Amino acid sequence: MAEAIAALRSALPPARPARHPRQPGASRTPRTGTKQETILALLCRADGASGPNMIEATGWAPHTVRGFLAGLKKRGFEVVVHDRVRQVGPGKDGAKGSYTVYRVTAGPVG
Template sequence: MITALDGPMQALRAALAGKPPRATREAGAKRKPREGTKQEAVLALLRREEGATIAQICEATGWQQHTVRGFFAGLKKKGHAVEVLERVRQVGPNKEGARGSYTVYRITG
């Protein structure tokens, strides 16, 4: 059974067959991370001795707070330990309230 798409499909297959194969890396070899990415910037902030707050990371990358927290979850999945250096709570009398509260994070190891 011949359809109207047989000719164009054969032409497409021939065009794709002439393409060189994608460069593949050896099994088990780690890929080289790209430079100048937002993820790299976040990792640099978290590797500092003083760590970084979510607000600092949001300002550096333009991400929203939930995106930063999701990135932290991904780091944990990949085996990086994100530790809390300091928690500052501004709740109670004569304090700024929850908006003045912040947490400082850092990657260990």
């Protein structure tokens, strides 16, 4: 039985080396190239970003984009409505294709 376990362990790929622990109080280095970073870059532009822009850039579902925006507010970013584009249908109802443009005007506080 021990031989079988040893054979299985030798067939496994080698384990990853342990990560070095951070010093207490040291700031984390943010990862680059993430979808969150992509959305923040879009939001920091002067003309902001609409929901459809963010969905296209990340492949996220609309509710995920809205949840991310709510999370930014909780993390101290100031997310403001830059513009509301309203497609009006019959009876002055909002039609499909209406969207809101958001901007980040200030980074996290503290």
